[in-house]
Amino acid sequence: MPSSLAGKVIFITGAASGIGRSTAIKLHGLGAVLVLTDINEPGLAETLALCGGGGGGTPTPSSHSTFALDVSDPEAVDRVVAAAAARHGRLDHVFNCAGINPTAAALTATSVAYFDRLVGANLKGVFNVTKATAPHVAAPGGSYVNVSSISGWNPTAGTAVYCATKFAVVGFSKCMALELGPAGVRVNVVAPGYIDTPTNAGIARGTPEARLAMEQGNALGRMGTPADVADVVAFLMSDGARYMNGSVVQVDGMLKT
Ligand SMILES: NC(=O)c1ccc[n+]([C@@H]2O[C@H](COP(=O)([O-])OP(=O)(O)OC[C@H]3O[C@@H](n4cnc5c(N)ncnc54)[C@H](O)[C@@H]3O)[C@@H](O)[C@H]2O)c1
Numbered sequence: 001m002p003s004s005l006a007g008k009v010i011f012i013t014g015a016a017s018g019i020g021r022s023t024a025i026k027l028h029g030l031g032a033v034l035v036l037t038d039i040n041e042p043g044l045a046e047t048l049a050l051c052g053g054g055g056g057g058t059p060t061p062s063s064h065s066t067f068a069l070d071v072s073d074p075e076a077v078d079r080v081v082a083a084a085a086a087r088h089g090r091l092d093h094v095f096n097c098a099g100i101n102p103t104a105a106a107l108t109a110t111s112v113a114y115f116d117r118l119v120g121a122n123l124k125g126v127f128n129v130t131k132a133t134a135p136h137v138a139a140p141g142g143s144y145v146n147v148s149s150i151s152g153w154n155p156t157a158g159t160a161v162y163c164a165t166k167f168a169v170v171g172f173s174k175c176m177a178l179e180l181g182p183a184g185v186r187v188n189v190v191a192p193g194y195i196d197t198p199t200n201a202g203i204a205r206g207t208p209e210a211r212l213a214m215e216q217g218n219a220l221g222r223m224g225t226p227a228d229v230a231d232v233v234a235f236l237m238s239d240g241a242r243y244m245n246g247s248v249v250q251v252d253g254m255l256k257t
Helices: 018-029 041-050 074-088 112-136 160-183 208-216 226-237
Strands: 009-013 033-038 065-068 093-096 143-147 186-192 248-251
Touching: 009 018, 009 074, 009 112, 018 033, 018 041, 018 226, 033 041, 033 074, 041 065, 065 074, 074 112, 093 112, 093 226, 112 143, 112 160, 143 160, 143 226, 160 186, 186 226, 226 248
Parallel strands: 009 033, 009 093, 033 065, 093 143, 143 186, 186 248
Antiparallel strands: none
């Protein structure tokens, strides 16, 4: 059966690493045309190469494109979205994945600069990109997938700022599901658990003891992989999820506590 995402233009933030990169590779395999964005330009080039290249040379509607982009900067977001829409003619789906994973610290040890950085990437970035892309997203038929976290409903001491941004992404996305739904544009949330990505330092790159504790605390006995999340993101964008709107989908293997 042909993929319902073949030929669809998909705008991805945070595409240079981890879940964003893995999702780009998955969507490339399904025949989508990708707009890959991130602040990390060398990482973006690597992702593009993993997606078969296609960014350089003469632009064609079917080739992927890359843009350096800090999602916390509204003017940069407007510029890049306008350029992407001009190049590809439209956007079909948006994956708001760029974000900063938590560093555990008590609130009294948390700086305003840290707050601004996390809110800028994790929440303001979702706002900026959604606002800029909405006029270009195909209606009906388009969709958004926004990344929250198990921290989007499950609070933990030492991660107040991160938790606040991920709770906020759920609220923002549900409002957008109501606002864009009547035009036939769906907005859903993916909420990963402990996924083994480069910046998930507390767990994935922590001590062997910490990793073992996480694995033993998970019903499936392992951490998630970026591909575990990418498969769900691709489904949420596909026609198979046509009646899913405002949903928050956990991809966490089920935590025991
Ligand atoms: N890894 C996990 O366990 C986990 C769990 C739940 C949620 N998440 C969320 O998933 C998303 C992806 O995380 P990941 O684990 O793949 O991390 P990652 O660090 O591998 O990838 C995040 C990407 O976002 C980019 N980025 C950061 N700030 C940016 C900004 N201001 N503008 C543009 N790009 C920016 C980084 O350069 C990086 O390429 C994040 O929103 C994260 O909070 C991750």
